[in-house]
Amino acid sequence: QVQLVESGGGLVQAGGSLRLSCAASGRAISSYTMAWFRQAPGKEREFVAAISWSAGNTYYADSVSGLFTISRDNAKNTVFLQMNSLKPEDTAVYHCAADYRLMLDVSVAERYDYWGQGTQVTVSS
Numbered sequence: 001q002v003q004l005v006e007s008g009g010g011l012v013q014a015g016g017s018l019r020l021s022c023a024a025s026g027r028a029i030s031s032y033t034m035a036w037f038r039q040a041p042g043k044e045r046e047f048v049a050a051i052s053w054s055a056g057n058t059y060y061a062d063s064v065s066g067l068f069t070i071s072r073d074n075a076k077n078t079v080f081l082q083m084n085s086l087k088p089e090d091t092a093v094y095h096c097a098a099d100y101r102l103m104l105d106v107s108v109a110e111r112y113d114y115w116g117q118g119t120q121v122t123v124s125s
Helices: none
Strands: 003-007 010-013 018-025 032-039 046-051 058-060 068-073 078-083 092-100 119-124
Touching (some): 003 092, 032 078, 046 078
Parallel strands (some): 010 119
């Protein structure tokens, strides 16, 4: 079992930045593909970014590519999401997810076995 706890959310003005953290416990995440998803009120959950367990390859939704950066520190068992140039449409609850040695369909939520409770990000205009 892997437990995931997100932190770092909050209220920020448009154009600002936030850095989310996802602290894992229970298992070492070095063999887990890690991802961030988000869900805004009244909308479906959507993929934001993922980082593979093997080569550390990164994947991004088109809407955040070039603005957000996902990274991992296996020694600290933590994954990060650096979010720059935030927009009001980035407002959502951000969830961290993990799956053991996931290689395919990393943007598909149903592929992940472990989820955190989420952290709220609110971007004001």
